[in-house]
Amino acid sequence: MDSSQVLARDRWVIGVVERTSLIKLVLWTHTLQHDPGRLDLLLPMQVHLVARIRRNEARLSRLKACRADLVRALKTGRPAKEHANALRGDLNQVEGAIGQAQRRLRMWRNFGDAIAHIYQNKYSLKHLCLDAETNHLKPSAGSLSGKTGFANEWALLKQALEHGVPAVLCDLTNVLRFGDLCLLAGQEPFVMECKSSARLNSRGKRQAIQQKKLMDFLANDGAVEYAGMPNVTRRALATQEVTYSAQLDACITAFGTDACAPVSPEPGLTYTLLHADITRHELQALVNEPPLSTLSWLVDGTDEHWCLFYPFLLSLSPANALTFLSGSLLLLVQINLDVLCACFATHGVTAKPLLDGEHALELTRVGKPPSEGIFWLSERLLARIVFEQQSLTWFAAEHARCLTEPFPAPPGGWREAVPPVFIRDKLDRALADDLPPAAVGSSGPEIEQQD
Incomplete structure (x- = not known):
């Protein structure tokens, strides 16, 4: 044909x-x-x-x-x-x-x-x-x-x-x-x-x-080993999840009268609804406007990454879910990493942005070296702020627990294990940033990872 x-x-x-x-x-x-x-x-x-x-x-x-x-x-x-x-x-x-x-x-x-x-x-x-x-x-x-x-x-x-x-x-x-x-x-x-x-x-x-x-x-x-990682355990959320789905729903309802007016439900977090036919130049202007520490995500109703997150069909009203699903609008979500890191600091945790394709943030205790505890939050976890409209304040409070509270032991108890190479490399870099080169060894304490 x-x-x-x-x-x-x-x-x-x-x-x-x-x-x-x-x-x-x-x-x-x-x-x-x-x-x-x-x-x-x-x-x-x-x-x-x-x-x-x-x-x-x-x-x-x-x-x-x-x-x-x-x-x-x-x-x-x-x-x-x-x-x-x-x-x-x-x-x-x-x-x-x-x-x-x-x-x-x-x-x-x-x-x-x-x-x-x-x-x-x-x-x-x-x-x-x-x-x-x-x-x-x-x-x-x-x-x-x-x-x-x-x-x-x-x-x-x-x-x-x-x-x-x-x-x-x-x-x-x-x-x-x-x-x-x-x-x-x-x-x-x-x-x-x-x-x-x-x-x-x-x-x-x-x-x-x-x-x-x-x-x-x-x-x-949990499991003694899962997805290439040793000592994997699951832990329930400590507090009720806080999201801004209702605010996004209201934005979509009003969409069309002032399509590009940004809405900020809390400091450091901004939603902007855009027409699907927005030009690359117009979009670039929006992305370049915020501070350099701002992350920008552009998503629509058919984004291939929705599979990892809670469906918008269940968080939006039927009319707005249909609008978003039809592809007539785009959602631009912007996160100020300085604000997010400040939220972690209020819980005694230092958050360092990584965004290396695997992990988004490196967490350590305020005033403590990485050798006394280090945790990495994945980019998938950070993306829940985008796809599920999670609150920055709640996100920081919930995930600061990774360092401030003990993890439940996996089935069979904790076991000694050598972390994967990419984790050892991250640990070596973190230690090198904090200690004199002569003090950095080729291995470190057992670490925990959440994604």
Whole structure:
């Protein structure tokens, strides 16, 4: 098929049928959130999601086939310069359309994420999209279209619902990247494999090992070793989480009258809503305006990182969730790191920004050297301020406990272990900043890490 025909057919436009499905799903999600006992909604919601996802997978497949044709024409056809430039232009457009199709798939799977978060804790669910060996994001869901074994998954889903057990197909979510079906009735999410054969290939065996490691970790609130780290333990929050979701919801309600007026719910934290068609120059001006110590995040309703966080479908009103989901607006969140570090200081903790791609902050006790206690907070944890509208003041108070209160021991008790290389390197650098070079050894005290 000609690339122009494919692009015309697969442009990013939400049609009447899709918008009707979006409205139904938003309203059903809102109803289910306020009445989790409405299990009768779970099957029709997933029927809609299967239909929408399969339709968009077909769109994505056509676009990828078109991209392959264009690449082949450029590599093997030896077109004239003018024709080659035209082909490259078409290829750029197709690449953009592929990105749009992938964002639309994430859009539909946001509803599956909402189902999971209605019944399960967000801090448990995040582990289901992370590799149990490396703690990196696992690949997103595969294709539903033509999937062998889907009939078995669907039959088990219906069986669970008939027995009063809330459940969701993992492929209908962004967050559930283990197993095929997730049962949501217990203390922790329980994922199941729905294999048509009892025999496992090498990949299936690796998945089974990872899945068991994950289930044991969740059941025991820790492990002797998990995700490449020794002595891993989970600890409940000490205080009620403070967020500004209501303030953001009010901003979206007022959006359009003064679209770029920033709102600051507390010192050091700013939300700015922007039209999706904002120019790069206008955006750069907004980002460059605050102090140099300010971090800026720009997110929309189909951001690929939402899988790690509480869904906005559950924190915004139905109308505003639909607006944000449709992609008509962007959210710019800005955090003043000087203010955040000052919040930690009020709890006797010195916070040093790192932002090295893994960890956001290095915490030590005020007036104490790193050798007497050091803790690193991950960039994922800091991003909860952005995606979940957490308060800076609350964030600092809660996570200062990493140094001021003892951690519960992992199952089997603490054991001596050599931290991974990247942790040892961080520790060496921290000690080198605080001590004379001759006093810095090649190893240090056992450390704790939270992400």
